[in-house]
Amino acid sequence: MNSKELGKYYKSLLKEVDERLEKLCSREKEEEFNKELERNGFTRRDFLKWASFMTAALMLPPAFESRVAKAAAVKERTPVIWLHMAECTGCSESFLRTREPDIATLIFEQISLTYHDTLMMASGERVEKHLNEAIQRYKGKYICIIEGGIPTKDGGIYLRIGTKGETGLERARKVTKDAKYVLAFGTCAAFGGVQAAYPNPTGAKGVRDALGIEVVNVPGCPPNSVNMVGTILHILLFNKVPPTDLLYRPLWAYGSRIHDYCERRAHFDAGEFVEEWGDEGAKKGWCLYKMGCKGPLTYNNCSRYRFNQGTNWPIGAGHGCIGCSEPDFWDKMAPFEEPNEKAEIRIPGGKGVEATSDEIGSFLAGATAAAIGIHAVGSVIRAKAEKTVKKESE
Amino acid sequence: MMAKAVNSNNNQKSHLVIDPITRIEGHLRIEVDVKDGKVSNAWSSGTLWRGIEPILQGRDIRDAGLLVQRICGVCTWVHYEANTMSAEVALGIRPPTNARLIRNMINATQFMHDHIVHFYALHSLDWADVGGALKADPVKASELAHQFSQTPYNASVDHYKEVIEKLKKFVASGQLGPFSGAYLGNKLYKLPPEGDLIVISHYLDALYVQVVLAQMMAIYGAKNPHPQSLVVGGITSVMDMLDAKRLGQYTSKLEQVGEFIQHAYLPDIDLITHFYKDEFVEGWGCGSYNFLSYGGFPETNDWKAEYRYLPQGVIYNRDLSKAEKVDERHITESVAHSWYKGPNKGLYPGDEETVPEYTGLNPDGTVKGEGKYSWVKAPRYKGKMMEVGPLSRLLVGYVLDHNNMREMLEMFLQKHSADVRQMFSTVGRTAARALETAYIWYGAHRWVDDLVANLAQGDERTWTRFEYPEEETNTSVALYEAPRGSLAHFVRIKGKKVTHYQVVVPSTWNASPRDEKGQRGAYEESLIDLPVPDLEEPLEILRTVHSFDPCLACAIHVVDVDSGKVKKFKVEV
Numbered sequence: 001m002n003s004k005e006l007g008k009y010y011k012s013l014l015k016e017v018d019e020r021l022e023k024l025c026s027r028e029k030e031e032e033f034n035k036e037l038e039r040n041g042f043t044r045r046d047f048l049k050w051a052s053f054m055t056a057a058l059m060l061p062p063a064f065e066s067r068v069a070k071a072a073a074v075k076e077r078t079p080v081i082w083l084h085m086a087e088c089t090g091c092s093e094s095f096l097r098t099r100e101p102d103i104a105t106l107i108f109e110q111i112s113l114t115y116h117d118t119l120m121m122a123s124g125e126r127v128e129k130h131l132n133e134a135i136q137r138y139k140g141k142y143i144c145i146i147e148g149g150i151p152t153k154d155g156g157i158y159l160r161i162g163t164k165g166e167t168g169l170e171r172a173r174k175v176t177k178d179a180k181y182v183l184a185f186g187t188c189a190a191f192g193g194v195q196a197a198y199p200n201p202t203g204a205k206g207v208r209d210a211l212g213i214e215v216v217n218v219p220g221c222p223p224n225s226v227n228m229v230g231t232i233l234h235i236l237l238f239n240k241v242p243p244t245d246l247l248y249r250p251l252w253a254y255g256s257r258i259h260d261y262c263e264r265r266a267h268f269d270a271g272e273f274v275e276e277w278g279d280e281g282a283k284k285g286w287c288l289y290k291m292g293c294k295g296p297l298t299y300n301n302c303s304r305y306r307f308n309q310g311t312n313w314p315i316g317a318g319h320g321c322i323g324c325s326e327p328d329f330w331d332k333m334a335p336f337e338e339p340n341e342k343a344e345i346r347i348p349g350g351k352g353v354e355a356t357s358d359e360i361g362s363f364l365a366g367a368t369a370a371a372i373g374i375h376a377v378g379s380v381i382r383a384k385a386e387k388t389v390k391k392e393s394e
Numbered sequence: 395m396m397a398k399a400v401n402s403n404n405n406q407k408s409h410l411v412i413d414p415i416t417r418i419e420g421h422l423r424i425e426v427d428v429k430d431g432k433v434s435n436a437w438s439s440g441t442l443w444r445g446i447e448p449i450l451q452g453r454d455i456r457d458a459g460l461l462v463q464r465i466c467g468v469c470t471w472v473h474y475e476a477n478t479m480s481a482e483v484a485l486g487i488r489p490p491t492n493a494r495l496i497r498n499m500i501n502a503t504q505f506m507h508d509h510i511v512h513f514y515a516l517h518s519l520d521w522a523d524v525g526g527a528l529k530a531d532p533v534k535a536s537e538l539a540h541q542f543s544q545t546p547y548n549a550s551v552d553h554y555k556e557v558i559e560k561l562k563k564f565v566a567s568g569q570l571g572p573f574s575g576a577y578l579g580n581k582l583y584k585l586p587p588e589g590d591l592i593v594i595s596h597y598l599d600a601l602y603v604q605v606v607l608a609q610m611m612a613i614y615g616a617k618n619p620h621p622q623s624l625v626v627g628g629i630t631s632v633m634d635m636l637d638a639k640r641l642g643q644y645t646s647k648l649e650q651v652g653e654f655i656q657h658a659y660l661p662d663i664d665l666i667t668h669f670y671k672d673e674f675v676e677g678w679g680c681g682s683y684n685f686l687s688y689g690g691f692p693e694t695n696d697w698k699a700e701y702r703y704l705p706q707g708v709i710y711n712r713d714l715s716k717a718e719k720v721d722e723r724h725i726t727e728s729v730a731h732s733w734y735k736g737p738n739k740g741l742y743p744g745d746e747e748t749v750p751e752y753t754g755l756n757p758d759g760t761v762k763g764e765g766k767y768s769w770v771k772a773p774r775y776k777g778k779m780m781e782v783g784p785l786s787r788l789l790v791g792y793v794l795d796h797n798n799m800r801e802m803l804e805m806f807l808q809k810h811s812a813d814v815r816q817m818f819s820t821v822g823r824t825a826a827r828a829l830e831t832a833y834i835w836y837g838a839h840r841w842v843d844d845l846v847a848n849l850a851q852g853d854e855r856t857w858t859r860f861e862y863p864e865e866e867t868n869t870s871v872a873l874y875e876a877p878r879g880s881l882a883h884f885v886r887i888k889g890k891k892v893t894h895y896q897v898v899v900p901s902t903w904n905a906s907p908r909d910e911k912g913q914r915g916a917y918e919e920s921l922i923d924l925p926v927p928d929l930e931e932p933l934e935i936l937r938t939v940h941s942f943d944p945c946l947a948c949a950i951h952v953v954d955v956d957s958g959k960v961k962k963f964k965v966e967v
Binding site: 094097160278283311330 | 445467611614619620636857
């Protein structure tokens with residue numbers, strides 16, 4: 001796509017968004033929202049700063065900032081049903097630690113978290129009734145978020161929920177059937193996750209594989225709250241799911257590798273590596289590739305946004321990336337403290353990445369080719385991703 | 395009906411099924427028989443099995459910690475650390491002083507985070523009524539808040555007005571979100587409307603405090619949830635450790651959190667203790683049983699139990715005259731009533747050979763109470779069931795007069811003109827968690843001071859080198875404390891590989907089903923005789939079950955596929 005086409009595309013996208021927002025917004029609603037901000041101790045400026053951060057995170061041009069702000073302020077709350085399958089609740093926990101908590105609380109109030117096991121106040125039959133009512137009332141309108149893998153072995157008996165002892169599989173099928181969008185939050189819901197690691201005793205699968213339905217995957221163990229909130233915002237804004245790669249991950253978040261934007265990248269290029277935990281290189285912040293860092297193999301935006309409001313991230317804290325947003329990372333990326341060339345990688349019916357640090361050049365070229373293959377999906381954002389990859393191989 | 399009631403033949407008796415129990419981590423079902431308005435029998439059933447342990451088999455020992463922390467997205471760090479400690483026991487090494495202190499500092503954020511999030515997000519709505527808060531008078535609320543603290547947290551009249559307005563709008567919108575289906579106005583709520591408002595306004599403040607605590611963990615831990623700076627032999631965040639700015643961030647956030655603990659959390663507990671006085675009695679929501687603590691936060695590099703910040707001990711039959719030392723050889727697990735194959739007796743976790751055996755539910759959807767009915771196993775110490783968690787630790791600390799724990803509890807009891815035996819209750823368990831939060835907050839200051847002193851001596855070591863064993867090691871155990879209670883990881887290693895792995899977590903103790911002798915677990919035992927005046931809204935049951943801070947994600951992790959026998963023990967700690 002050349003720049004002229006790109007401009008045209010953004011223009012049509014803007015028009016689309018404006019039309020949608022026109023329908024949803026009104027001056028009164030916006031004023032009300034501004035008052036609410038004030039009551040929460042935020043200025044309009046704070047809010048716009050946040051909107052501009054989210055716009056950049058979503059890889060949209062600055063013209064979209066005001067629209068992101070507007071979308072967040074829309075008062076018609078989109079119902080969300082959040083289901084827990086086989087998981088550790090880490091994704092919910094991460095979601096709760098969203099950037100700018102009080103503004104996030106407002107966002108939280110924009111979506112109506114109609115059902116969420118961990119946060120619901122009532123228990124038992126009352127919750128069951130509430131869930132069924134929500135499905136009926138918002139039929140075809142709600143977003144279904146699933147956290148956790150779905151056990152499928154032996155008819156799914158390893159997870160039963162509710163007074164009737166429904167299996168996780170039955171429950172997920174019931175709730176996703178009438179959902180407008182299904183989002184798989186976390187690596188478990190996207191690809192099966194930790195319980196699906198070899199030998200996968202419960203036959204756990206990601207939502208797409210278990211149910212055979214369309215989903216947007218937002219993997220990570222857990223995903224950064226930016227990626228979860230951003231995906232929801234994208235839907236509020238465009239009324240459709242964001243462009244994704246072949247693993248159904250939004251390109252705005254998973255379009256480039258950890259390695260591409262890593263703060264230690266210069267040390268990689270200079271051949272300066274940490275050789276042992278706590279050595280002089282570790283004190284100086286050198287590259288962790290030899291300590292097993294999987295940044296070169298992992299598509300995610302951690303190196304740009306870090307975690308917990310930018311406080312830190314694994315490579316910042318001196319530990320290599322473990323590739324937690326990639327399918328089967330527990331098997332394919334292990335052992336985590338050794339570069340892949342030495343690994344006994346357990347990949348069903350395949351072989352591992354064959355590269356040694358001596359062959360690092362060809363190793364990277366290989367990864368680049370794979371990257372282009374994976375991301376060969378027609379979209380504007382793809383153009384950006386390709387540009388990044390190309391620049392690197394030049 | 396309520397949860398779901400299934401009438402039995404006996405006219406006076408109803409059977410109540412509560413599933414899902416919400417506001418917990420993981421999947422839990424509670425079933426009770428109610429006779430003459432009181433619980434006469436109870437069953438606790440974990441309804442998810444994930445099978446983490448067979449997954450660990452044959453993995454690189456250095457990967458095990460990252461994997462086991464995925465047992466739970468809340469307790470992350472403690473599993474990560476307990477796993478790493480058990481590996482270090484097996485390898486015969488200890489991390490250097492700096493690593494021990496940084497680990498304690500990270501673990502302190504884990505404890506404070508868990509306790510505050512548990513009390514406000516998951517438990518406070520059992521005590522405070524949203525319906526009451528809507529009717530509260532902001533002026534009176536501010537006065538009430540000042541009765542329980544000289545400088546209460548966010549307690550101005552204007553602030554309370556805003557909170558009420560916020561709640562009203564929420565209710566008026568018709569989309570209640572998490573408050574949907576709440577037991578608004580239930581008569582089992584005992585706070586005055588102004589008390590409801592104070593607690594619920596702190597519920598909203600806590601949403602912010604937990605973000606600060608997560609940031610504190612990330613300073614040296616990389617991120618939260620699922621930190622990533624711990625390795626066998628030490629820690630990786632040496633750059634952060636040497637950066638004075640990082641320490642400044644940690645301590646200033648610690649003060650921010652301290653504000654909340656001192657002026658919101660502790661006064662709220664006093665408020666609840668005051669108005670729920672009729673439930674602050676011995677035995678209300680607490681069985682006549684035993685209490686266990688392994689001890690946590692090592693304060694010496696050899697991890698000696700007597701020098702840990704949280705104490706070690708066992709208390710039998712509510713006897714507060716003595717506490718016995720823990721010997722991990724007395725820990726067993728029974729699967730008589732759990733969905734696993736196994737002999738009809740308890741086995742040491744290094745000896746277990748366990749295979750899932752799901753026997754299903756009754757045709758009416760209830761659990762088969764006489765047979766197998768849970769994915770949770772039944773751990774026992776010397777064959778006895780135990781409660782673990784903040785109440786156990788506080789009581790052991792009280793009995794042993796450990797650090798200033800006895801003094802701390804006595805001050806609290808004095809304030810409420812209460813006897814220590816009243817702590818054997820749901821209110822006592824909830825208060826113990828709050829007192830512990832303050833105790834850990836003090837501890838964090840201590841470790842910061844120790845770290846500064848050690849660095850000042852020029853010691854920058856963060857990692858201990860080690861060799862991999864050619865022969866399979868003995869079963870090696872690290873006994874540790876998680877926020878929810880006693881945690882033990884059992885491991886054997888050969889070369890770089892894990893050859894045996896077993897975890898016995900806090901919620902396995904507390905949520906345990908019956909064992910082969912028919913002894914009930916702690917939830918089950920604590921529910922007996924609780925009044926349930928309204929089968930539609932079993933608030934009392936939820937209040938007691940939630941007071942344990944159930945974490946079922948942790949409790950049902952696991953099955954051990956290794957059939958190898960323990961050769962001998964490696965006794966540590």
